[in-house]
Amino acid sequence: VKRYITTFYRRKWFYLFVLVVMLGMTGAGASYFSSGYESTGRIWVDRPTIARALDQNQIYYTTPAEEHSNMLYALFQTDSFIRLTLEGTALESELTGAPSEDRAIIRAVRQNLWQRSLGPNTIEITFLSDDPVLSQQVVANAIQGFREWEVNIRSEEVTAEIQLYEEQLEAQGIRVQEARQQLDAFMAENPEPEPGTAASLELQWLRREYETASVRHQEITNHLAEVRMINALSSVYGASEFRVLDEPRVPESESASLQRQLTWLVPGVLASFALIGGVVVLATWQDRSVHSAEDLARITSVPVIGVIPHIDTKNQGLIAQPEPGAHAASRARLADRPAD
Amino acid sequence: MATQEKTIDPYVRDLYTRLRLADHNSGHKVVGVTSAINGEGKTTLALQIARVRAEDLNRAHVRDREHRVVVVDCSGSLAKHSEQLGIEPAHGFIQYLRGNYTLGEIAFRITQYLYVVPLGGSHEEFSSLIRTTDLPAFWRDLRDQFETAILDMPSALGTSDTHLLAEYVDELVLVVRSQSTPLTYVEAAIRSLGESRVAGIALNDHRDPLPAWIDSRL
Numbered sequence: 001v002k003r004y005i006t007t008f009y010r011r012k013w014f015y016l017f018v019l020v021v022m023l024g025m026t027g028a029g030a031s032y033f034s035s036g037y038e039s040t041g042r043i044w045v046d047r048p049t050i051a052r053a054l055d056q057n058q059i060y061y062t063t064p065a066e067e068h069s070n071m072l073y074a075l076f077q078t079d080s081f082i083r084l085t086l087e088g089t090a091l092e093s094e095l096t097g098a099p100s101e102d103r104a105i106i107r108a109v110r111q112n113l114w115q116r117s118l119g120p121n122t123i124e125i126t127f128l129s130d131d132p133v134l135s136q137q138v139v140a141n142a143i144q145g146f147r148e149w150e151v152n153i154r155s156e157e158v159t160a161e162i163q164l165y166e167e168q169l170e171a172q173g174i175r176v177q178e179a180r181q182q183l184d185a186f187m188a189e190n191p192e193p194e195p196g197t198a199a200s201l202e203l204q205w206l207r208r209e210y211e212t213a214s215v216r217h218q219e220i221t222n223h224l225a226e227v228r229m230i231n232a233l234s235s236v237y238g239a240s241e242f243r244v245l246d247e248p249r250v251p252e253s254e255s256a257s258l259q260r261q262l263t264w265l266v267p268g269v270l271a272s273f274a275l276i277g278g279v280v281v282l283a284t285w286q287d288r289s290v291h292s293a294e295d296l297a298r299i300t301s302v303p304v305i306g307v308i309p310h311i312d313t314k315n316q317g318l319i320a321q322p323e324p325g326a327h328a329a330s331r332a333r334l335a336d337r338p339a340d
Numbered sequence: 341m342a343t344q345e346k347t348i349d350p351y352v353r354d355l356y357t358r359l360r361l362a363d364h365n366s367g368h369k370v371v372g373v374t375s376a377i378n379g380e381g382k383t384t385l386a387l388q389i390a391r392v393r394a395e396d397l398n399r400a401h402v403r404d405r406e407h408r409v410v411v412v413d414c415s416g417s418l419a420k421h422s423e424q425l426g427i428e429p430a431h432g433f434i435q436y437l438r439g440n441y442t443l444g445e446i447a448f449r450i451t452q453y454l455y456v457v458p459l460g461g462s463h464e465e466f467s468s469l470i471r472t473t474d475l476p477a478f479w480r481d482l483r484d485q486f487e488t489a490i491l492d493m494p495s496a497l498g499t500s501d502t503h504l505l506a507e508y509v510d511e512l513v514l515v516v517r518s519q520s521t522p523l524t525y526v527e528a529a530i531r532s533l534g535e536s537r538v539a540g541i542a543l544n545d546h547r548d549p550l551p552a553w554i555d556s557r558l
Contacts, residue, residue, distance in 0.1 A: 002558045006549040010519065288522045291549065296516065296541055299527045305362065305513070305540030306355025308385065310547045311348050 006291075007284040019276050026268030034264055035256040037132035041125050041139045041248035042118070043146075046241045065117035072115045072123065072146055081149075082106045085113070085141040089134050113138060122245065128260065132251045139248035147242055158231045165224040172217040179210035352385070352392045355542055359511055362539050369483045372509035373542075374493040374502050375516065376529035381544045382515040383417040386492040387456075393488055394454035407487045410447055410455040414505055415494040416463045418456065425450055432460025436478060437469040443481040455486070463494070467501050479508045496529040503533065511539040518546040 008015055045068040047060075062070075075081040079099065086092045086109065095102050112128040125142050129135040183206045193199035290296060293304040359371065373386040394409040411418070412433060422429040427448040435441040436457075447455040459466055482489045491509060496502045506512055512533060516526055530538055550558070 002550070005554065005558065009550055009554070288524060289519050290516050290521050290523055290526060290543070291519055293543060295523060296526065296543070299523055300530050300535065300541075302514070302530055302535055302538045303358075303362075303540050304543055305358040306351060306542045307518075307546050308348055308351045308355070308381075308542060308544045310518075310545045 004280055004284050007287060008280045011283075015276050015280065018279075019272055022272035022275065023269060026265060026272060030261045030264035030268060031256060034128075034260040035254050036112075036128045036130055037135045037251040037253075038126055038128045038255050038257065038260075039132070039135035039139045039248045039251050040246070041143050041244065042246040043123050043125070043143055044121050044243040044245050045123060046121055063117070063120035065119060065121050065123050068146075068150075069115055069117040069123050071150075072125070072142075075146065075149065076110060076113055076115070079106050081142075081145060082109050082113075084145040085109065085138045087141055089137045089141070090131065091134060109138065113142065125248075127248075136248045136250040143244060143248070150242060155231075158227060161227045162224065162231065165220055165227060169217065169220045169224060172213065172220055176210070176213045176217050179206070179213045182206055183210050348388060349392055349395075352388045353396070355513075355540075356389055356393060359513065359539055362511070369487070370479065370489045370491060370509045370511075372491040372493050372502075372506055372512045374506075374512060374514060374529075374533075375495050376497050376514070376521055376525040378495050378498060380495070380515045380517045380521060382495075383413075383415070383421070383492050385513075385515055385542060385544060386411055386490045387418075387421075390454055390488070390490045391451070394451055397453045397487070398451070408453050408455060408485065409488045409490070410457055410482070410486045411490045411492060412457045412482070413459045413492050414466070414501070415492055416459045416466070417492060418458050422458065425456055427456055427458055429458045430460060432458035433478075434459060434461040434466055434469060436460075437466075437473045437475075443478070443485060447485075463501075467499065470501060470504055475508065496533055497525060506533060506537060512537050514538050514541045515544050516541055517544050519549070520545075 046064050047067075079102075083095065083102075083106070086095065086105075091105060091109070094105055109127075113126070115123055115125045118124050125139050127135050127138040127142070129138070183203075186203060186206055190199045190203065193203055293307060296302075296304055371389070373382045373389070375382045390409045390411045397407045397409070413419070414433065418425070418427075419429040425448070427450075431441060432446050436443060436446050443457070446460065447457050449455050491505065493505055494502050496514070514526070514529060514533070526541075548555070
């Protein structure tokens, strides 16, 4: 550790200068890239009302907002949903339908469209753009698209459930009918069997089979009725399960939220420190210079007979205490040269 | 800790004393100062060793003409300090080797006991002359007329002149600039000169890597 700190300290002003420049660039970049026209819409979401009422013992580990936020995030990752959010916007005309050509637009929209949950039932959807109208339109489309997707999903689920129960009911009806026929046929052959005989035991078994099939048939009938009721009432209760709290508005001025800035600042600051740290580590590894008498002792038995500290001798001169007349030393030689 | 007000005299005196203590003979006269590569501060250190030695002699009021100290420029580095020292760089060692001047005529007095012998020309010329002229005569003159001679030599890995000159010196000091000279270069220079020939290493321009308040916490 000391080696690395020494390397840093030796060129501290250089490293600090680079760090300050990088942090400055990060700040400027965060301010530039996170500013724009930001439109936000908030929606209220909840689980299906009737489903909750029918199954009150169900334990949930996530809030409705978290569940829906995750769904929304998954939708944002699909190209089809992003295309949906661009319907009726200025960007729609730029979409060609070819995935390879539309990729850049879709990626740009996706990067600037994000959602987060606010409390247990509220979701916030935000879009940042240079165009304030586009910003509002994308959020409005995202909310509308999400609502339709949710309604469709629920409708498809209910339809599938009804179909499943109807099929089960039909199969179970056949079983009841068969059990009844077997029972009637056996009773016709054995009107009054003696108690304790084999015929008596079989009659009891056939009766139980018929009763069990009838009970199961009734259960399926009840489930089917519940699902049909949920389907019938979904339009009524759907309003309380999905509500738009704040319609997205066309922003009047540019803004840069702290959260958005932090998404640029945090990686930028971390990258700046990581870069400086990396350079210091590299410089330390590359440094093979002599730092102390101990370094020399490791490579040679020649003793270090003197350690001359760094002293600024600029003001002292090469000869610190020159003798008066030393400036004329050129004339003062050990032996005078004979005149030519 | 070094500050601007401090002088390097005690450190240089300490270095010189250790050098003398390391010499078990009757006392060295010619000390060569070299380094692995250029820019290690050997010229400055050679001058400082000579200056401190001369000042010590001056303080002791030694009036013997034998107690003179001289710096002999064998690398040409002193030329850039000639104005500050007030010497004529045109006349020096090279002129002596050509037989045009005597040692006395090329030894410029800087202070009472401190003299400087400049190179007096290009290093290429000097390099050629030391291989073709009567070099031992110069060392005899040097030892006769000066108590101590400090040779500012070229870098050991830069030219073989250093190895040639090293044959005539009593002690070799290898200057290593702290936090600058690669260890491998130092190792190569010592191997090249011969470990037994190098009397010691002077770690030059040394700075405490960390301030005391950080160092104490690590």
